[in-house]
Amino acid sequence: MERRAQGRRRMDAGVPARRRREMAAATSGAGRCRLSKVGAGRRPPPARVRVAVRLRPFVDGAAGENDTPCVRGLDSCSLEIANWRNHQETLKYQFDAFYGERSSQQDIYAGSVQPILRHLLEGQNASVLAYGPTGAGKTHTMLGSPEQPGVIPRALMDLLQLTREESAEGRPWALSVTMSYLEIYQEKVLDLLEPSSGDLVIREDCRGNILIPGLTQKPITSFADFERHFLPASRNRTVGATRLNQRSSRSHAVLLVKVDQRERLAPFRQREGKLYLIDLAGSEDNRRTGNKGLRLKESGAINTSLFVLGKVVDALNQGLPRVPYRDSKLTRLLQDSLGGSAHSILIANIAPERRFYLDTVSALNFAARSKEVINRPFTNESLQLHVLAPIKLSKKELLGPSEAKRARGPEEEETGSPEPPAAPSSASQKLSPLQKLNSMDPAMVERLLSLDRLLGSQGSQGTPLLSTPRRERMVLMKTVEAKDLEIERLKMKQKELEAKVLAQEAADPKEKENYSPTMLRPLARRTVTVAKPLKKAVVMPLQLIQEQAAYPNAEIHILKKKGRKRKLESLDASEPEEKGEDCWELQISPELLARGRQKILDLLNEGSARDLRSLQRIGQKKAQLIVGWRELHGPFSQVEDLERVEGISGKQMESFLKANILGLAAGQRCGPS
Numbered sequence: 001m002e003r004r005a006q007g008r009r010r011m012d013a014g015v016p017a018r019r020r021r022e023m024a025a026a027t028s029g030a031g032r033c034r035l036s037k038v039g040a041g042r043r044p045p046p047a048r049v050r051v052a053v054r055l056r057p058f059v060d061g062a063a064g065e066n067d068t069p070c071v072r073g074l075d076s077c078s079l080e081i082a083n084w085r086n087h088q089e090t091l092k093y094q095f096d097a098f099y100g101e102r103s104s105q106q107d108i109y110a111g112s113v114q115p116i117l118r119h120l121l122e123g124q125n126a127s128v129l130a131y132g133p134t135g136a137g138k139t140h141t142m143l144g145s146p147e148q149p150g151v152i153p154r155a156l157m158d159l160l161q162l163t164r165e166e167s168a169e170g171r172p173w174a175l176s177v178t179m180s181y182l183e184i185y186q187e188k189v190l191d192l193l194e195p196s197s198g199d200l201v202i203r204e205d206c207r208g209n210i211l212i213p214g215l216t217q218k219p220i221t222s223f224a225d226f227e228r229h230f231l232p233a234s235r236n237r238t239v240g241a242t243r244l245n246q247r248s249s250r251s252h253a254v255l256l257v258k259v260d261q262r263e264r265l266a267p268f269r270q271r272e273g274k275l276y277l278i279d280l281a282g283s284e285d286n287r288r289t290g291n292k293g294l295r296l297k298e299s300g301a302i303n304t305s306l307f308v309l310g311k312v313v314d315a316l317n318q319g320l321p322r323v324p325y326r327d328s329k330l331t332r333l334l335q336d337s338l339g340g341s342a343h344s345i346l347i348a349n350i351a352p353e354r355r356f357y358l359d360t361v362s363a364l365n366f367a368a369r370s371k372e373v374i375n376r377p378f379t380n381e382s383l384q385l386h387v388l389a390p391i392k393l394s395k396k397e398l399l400g401p402s403e404a405k406r407a408r409g410p411e412e413e414e415t416g417s418p419e420p421p422a423a424p425s426s427a428s429q430k431l432s433p434l435q436k437l438n439s440m441d442p443a444m445v446e447r448l449l450s451l452d453r454l455l456g457s458q459g460s461q462g463t464p465l466l467s468t469p470r471r472e473r474m475v476l477m478k479t480v481e482a483k484d485l486e487i488e489r490l491k492m493k494q495k496e497l498e499a500k501v502l503a504q505e506a507a508d509p510k511e512k513e514n515y516s517p518t519m520l521r522p523l524a525r526r527t528v529t530v531a532k533p534l535k536k537a538v539v540m541p542l543q544l545i546q547e548q549a550a551y552p553n554a555e556i557h558i559l560k561k562k563g564r565k566r567k568l569e570s571l572d573a574s575e576p577e578e579k580g581e582d583c584w585e586l587q588i589s590p591e592l593l594a595r596g597r598q599k600i601l602d603l604l605n606e607g608s609a610r611d612l613r614s615l616q617r618i619g620q621k622k623a624q625l626i627v628g629w630r631e632l633h634g635p636f637s638q639v640e641d642l643e644r645v646e647g648i649s650g651k652q653m654e655s656f657l658k659a660n661i662l663g664l665a666a667g668q669r670c671g672p673s
């Protein structure tokens with residue numbers, strides 16, 4: 001031992017102090033992070049998340065007469081899909097790579113995955129994620145079958161081969177490979193190699209490495225080793241599920257492969273590269289499956305994490321200063337392996353069948369770098385949207401209340417949509433595309449319209465995801481400033497009115513009883529309510545009272561409260577004034593409440609994140625959650641649906657309603673700006 005230490009001292013003698021510190025850090029483990037061949041301290045430039053799209057072929061001979069594809073490839077990077085809004089147009093999307101229905105497992109692997117593996121041996125991290133609706137080919141892409149092995153077996157084979165070569169006798173580094181396999185289900189991290197472990201925590205060490213303490217790691221030296229651990233673990237995943245398909249399409253399956261390297265000679269550096277291979281949960285709108293209870297909760301958790309994943313990819317690719325990794329377990333886990341110096345590829349899987357149309361559009365929008373509207377029909381037969389709803393139902397059955405409204409006046413609806421439809425060019429095209437919606441499945445109509453609103457609010461060329469947090473912060477600050485000014489102005493006005501009343505009372509106290517108290521009494525009481533100056537809602541009664549003075553058929557009454565007893569007073573009651581300790585409450589007519597609810601609902605369904613933030617109790621995060629929920633589930637059918645938004649509790653929903661209903665009913669805001 002002592003001799004070894006002496007030897008080390010001798011070796012270090014000729015090395016400058018700084019270099020020695022680096023070496024010490026490297027051997028003690030402190031330098032494990034990112035000691036790549038590029039050299040310590042020189043970080044490679046941040047890598048974008050590359051996005052590839054894979055279109056699978058028709059399966060089970062589905063391509064019959066009634067099922068022509070709704071999407072097709074244009075070249076190795078782009079594809080086009082029919083535009084549901086106007087069948088004279090197609091939408092062209094561009095990606096880093098596009099793999100058509102004829103491409104093989106080897107094409108995808110060699111084109112998009114194999115090139116990133118070598119970075120693992122440089123101590124860098126990498127991730128491969130398969131995204132897309134259930135049935136679009138994620139598992140086929142990642143796992144494949146014995147005849148057509150997918151990304152996972154191919155990557156494992158290559159990595160094991162590479163490590164064997166690199167750590168052969170006489171090579172400077174000794175390499176070892178370990179694997180872990182976990183599942184993220186309902187925002188819980190579950191170890192598939194040791195299912196009894198329960199929900200595991202994700203931690204970050206002082207150097208920004210993400211770790212899961214307690215997660216099983218199995219050393220593997222051959223592909224047989226890998227299969228020995230992986231196959232039973234995959235069965236664990238399915239055994240745990242009450243309904244195999246339901247659960248497996250609702251959880252994210254994460255295979256983690258670590259490559260550890262130790263230098264054989266001084267300075268005995270260590271390196272670690274992590275590879276995440278992820279089969280994501282299905283991105284389809286689970287609302288359409290009529291989910292309730294647990295299923296709905298699951299959908300919420302999946303959709304939240306996929307929504308956050310979209311925002312993370314968007315933030316990384318736009319070079320935004322804040323990347324919201326912490327907003328979901330999945331992205332938190334990937335924090336050191338998605339973006340930064342990591343090499344990541346997202347493979348969006350899509351299906352050609354028309355029944356997948358909505359999910360395909362939504363997957364493309366999730367993944368798209370750019371989108372263009374091209375002025376040409378998709379095919380000679382062009383996409384006839386009514387074909388999308390093969391089930392024949394009566395019009396009444398097809399349309400829910402909101403759709404029925406649309407059916408009455410589709411043109412009116414269209415006025416609000418961002419792009420007017422192209423002029424009809426033949427007798428068969430006389431109907432506007434939206435009129436055709438009448439014959440469609442109502443859930444589909446809702447989704448199309450909400451998708452349309454979302455895309456419209458972002459402009460046809462815009463990136464599909466939400467605007468940047470920074471921009472939103474600025475907008476929020478401006479809104480708060482404007483609100484504060486408005487409150488100040490109303491307070492001043494209120495003071496002026498109070499002063500006027502007091503002056504009048506002082507001038508002629510006898511006349512006091514003859515005054516119409518409509519304005520005066522509440523104003524006198526206002527002095528009491530103003531004792532809570534921090535409540536912004538305090539301005540509302542004044543506005544309502546003023547409104548009431550202007551409209552004799554007022555829908556609001558003021559209730560005088562003394563102790564526990566409450567006495568209804570019409571505003572024009574002429575009883576003598578009560579003592580100062582009385583307080584006042586508002587009683588609002590049901591019609592007014594209904595109006596307020598409707599306005600809130602309209603705002604929830606049509607308002608942008610910015611519009612939503614102008615509501616009481618809705619901050620930036622909640623506004624984004626609402627918009628995200630709407631993007632994934634379609635419009636809210638009632639204001640109480642807010643509770644279904646992940647992150648908004650029933651209590652919060654109630655206090656939100658209380659805080660906003662009156663203001664909106666009284667016409668403070670009339671809808672999205």
Ligand code: ADP
Nearest residue numbers: 056057059132133134135136137138139140141
């Ligand atoms: P997901 O995992 O997205 O739910 P799967 O991978 O299970 O979808 O694919 C659904 C079906 O489609 C499976 O039967 C699968 O074998 C088949 N499939 C998917 N992609 C392809 C492809 N590229 N070529 C041939 N068959 C495919």
Ligand code: MG
Nearest residue numbers: 138139140249
């Ligand atoms: Mg699958």
